[in-house]
Amino acid sequence: MYVYDQYDQHIIEDRVRQFRDQTRRYLSGELGGEEFRPLRLQNGLYIQRFAPMLRIAVPYGLLSSTQLRKLAYIARHYDKGYAHISTRTNVQFNWPELEEVPEILAELATVQMHAIQTSGNCIRNTTTDQFAGVARDELIDPRPWCEIIRQWSTFHPEFAFLPRKFKIAVNGAVSDRAAIEVHDIGLEAVKNDAGELGFRVSVGGGLGRTPIVGSFINEFLPWQHLLTYLDAILRVYNRYGRRDNKFKARIKILVKALTPEVFAERVDAEWAHLKDGPATLTDDEVQRVSRFFVDPAYRELADQDAELARLDAEHPGFARWRVRNVVAHKKPGYAAVTLSLKKTGVAPGDVTDKQLEAIADLADRYSFGEARNSHEQNMILADVEQAKLFELWQELRELGLATPNIGLLTDIICCPGGDFCSLANAKSIPIAEAIQRRFDDLDYLFDIGNLDLNISGCMNACGHHHIGHIGILGVDKKGAEFYQVSLGGSSGRDASLGQILGPSFAQEAMPDVIEKVINVYVEQRTEDEQFIDTFRRIGIEPFKERVYAANH
Numbered sequence: 001m002y003v004y005d006q007y008d009q010h011i012i013e014d015r016v017r018q019f020r021d022q023t024r025r026y027l028s029g030e031l032g033g034e035e036f037r038p039l040r041l042q043n044g045l046y047i048q049r050f051a052p053m054l055r056i057a058v059p060y061g062l063l064s065s066t067q068l069r070k071l072a073y074i075a076r077h078y079d080k081g082y083a084h085i086s087t088r089t090n091v092q093f094n095w096p097e098l099e100e101v102p103e104i105l106a107e108l109a110t111v112q113m114h115a116i117q118t119s120g121n122c123i124r125n126t127t128t129d130q131f132a133g134v135a136r137d138e139l140i141d142p143r144p145w146c147e148i149i150r151q152w153s154t155f156h157p158e159f160a161f162l163p164r165k166f167k168i169a170v171n172g173a174v175s176d177r178a179a180i181e182v183h184d185i186g187l188e189a190v191k192n193d194a195g196e197l198g199f200r201v202s203v204g205g206g207l208g209r210t211p212i213v214g215s216f217i218n219e220f221l222p223w224q225h226l227l228t229y230l231d232a233i234l235r236v237y238n239r240y241g242r243r244d245n246k247f248k249a250r251i252k253i254l255v256k257a258l259t260p261e262v263f264a265e266r267v268d269a270e271w272a273h274l275k276d277g278p279a280t281l282t283d284d285e286v287q288r289v290s291r292f293f294v295d296p297a298y299r300e301l302a303d304q305d306a307e308l309a310r311l312d313a314e315h316p317g318f319a320r321w322r323v324r325n326v327v328a329h330k331k332p333g334y335a336a337v338t339l340s341l342k343k344t345g346v347a348p349g350d351v352t353d354k355q356l357e358a359i360a361d362l363a364d365r366y367s368f369g370e371a372r373n374s375h376e377q378n379m380i381l382a383d384v385e386q387a388k389l390f391e392l393w394q395e396l397r398e399l400g401l402a403t404p405n406i407g408l409l410t411d412i413i414c415c416p417g418g419d420f421c422s423l424a425n426a427k428s429i430p431i432a433e434a435i436q437r438r439f440d441d442l443d444y445l446f447d448i449g450n451l452d453l454n455i456s457g458c459m460n461a462c463g464h465h466h467i468g469h470i471g472i473l474g475v476d477k478k479g480a481e482f483y484q485v486s487l488g489g490s491s492g493r494d495a496s497l498g499q500i501l502g503p504s505f506a507q508e509a510m511p512d513v514i515e516k517v518i519n520v521y522v523e524q525r526t527e528d529e530q531f532i533d534t535f536r537r538i539g540i541e542p543f544k545e546r547v548y549a550a551n552h
Helices: 006-027 033-041 065-078 098-109 143-153 223-240 251-258 260-271 283-293 305-314 316-325 353-366 386-399 429-438 442-448 507-524 531-538 541-549
Strands: 045-047 052-056 062-064 082-085 091-093 168-171 185-191 197-203 215-222 326-328 334-339 350-352 370-373 379-385 453-456 470-477 480-487
Touching (some): 006 033, 033 045, 052 098, 065 082, 065 091, 065 098, 065 353, 082 353, 143 223, 143 283, 185 223, 197 223, 215 223, 215 260, 223 251, 223 260, 316 326, 316 334, 316 386, 334 386, 350 353, 353 370, 353 386, 429 453, 429 507, 442 507, 470 507, 480 507, 507 531, 507 541
Parallel strands (some): 453 470
Antiparallel strands (some): 052 091, 062 370, 082 350, 185 197, 197 215, 370 379, 470 480
């Protein structure tokens, strides 16, 4: 993973000193609330329903064991003993005291972490595939390119005050596990007929109040021109994006208003002034960054298929966990393991201080001292020897991190909702738990198969409900909390937005509603179909008829 140099460290420490003084001045009354607001947002500090919320940057989801232990320390000493993994692979603390936030930032700086550009109208954390660098279907390792974008975008003076927040994702694999088509900019690594590397560029994707799937405006951008082309896109957005209405300020609105073709023309016109300029990437620069992402000291091992099959037969729980939580690795004898943060009764994405410390220890013993966050709000040990999977599974069970539900209905993406967020129309966490409790039969969950269920507490869509196979949105009906259901969303290749099922439902009805939806799928599916396949074949009407029939 990337390691700070002296300049990086100086910049971060200087920012901590600045914010310490700004906070002091605000608390003493020298700065008013409106003056302090942009300063705190530049440092990832929100004011939520009951307390401040501090969002910590985790570039492309990668964490060292040292950083995990620091997060555990902060959770224990400055919060209520836990942290939350966000859908942008960042870490959030929900209960810090305002006067202690500068101390938290100072602690983070000692392990090369910060909260810069996790909020505000700037370029946010660049994300990628949680299996980057180890996936078998990978064309290139996207992490060096994410780091190049991070270095280009951090403190970029031209893009510090954009019309609205801005998100970039990079995919380097055949499967799109980075959801690039619902980002402001999505980058997909491709090679041309000559075998040269480039990027397919999507713009104008996004969720929230106006969900839109992005449009590809460049089918092959040579890698050397990545930053100059990104500059051109951001300049066009900065110049023409709306600033009079925050609900229409995202780049997706601009791309739709101009049309993708006209937007691409304006980008090309701007790019003509930038192409081959100082920001053009060189082999030396790419190699400089790539050196931080070389393979760890893998051992020469053989796959353990026979031994693992024997353990599967003896331990059904291990077999289930291996099917759902373990994926193939590019190196023989290794596997990537997802630690489920979706145990029933725990808010999805929450992890305790003790669990963070334990994960740090596991990372040191099993995965070369590194862990990752995923945008599905889970954590990953990416480099585990297959011969140690059984031992690791036993430890994860004791920690409550071995629920075998990755990719299943109970692996719910969920925003903090009305329990924390001042923007939310409704609570999200109780809905997630009620659904998890209704579907607590693992055999049935495995039979249902792959299914993405996403929950958002408001139209800001922090839970990505638009791209869930089943999406749930909290809505306010005359002061009461209700929930709207959508079906058919997808975040992978050829992404799609969910279709609204119909009128919203009361909180207590939600488990029944989801059960009826699942029953239609189980009755209608063919042998090889997953939920999304069946939905696309039969459409929304059979689900609508079943769900609303009992209400008449």
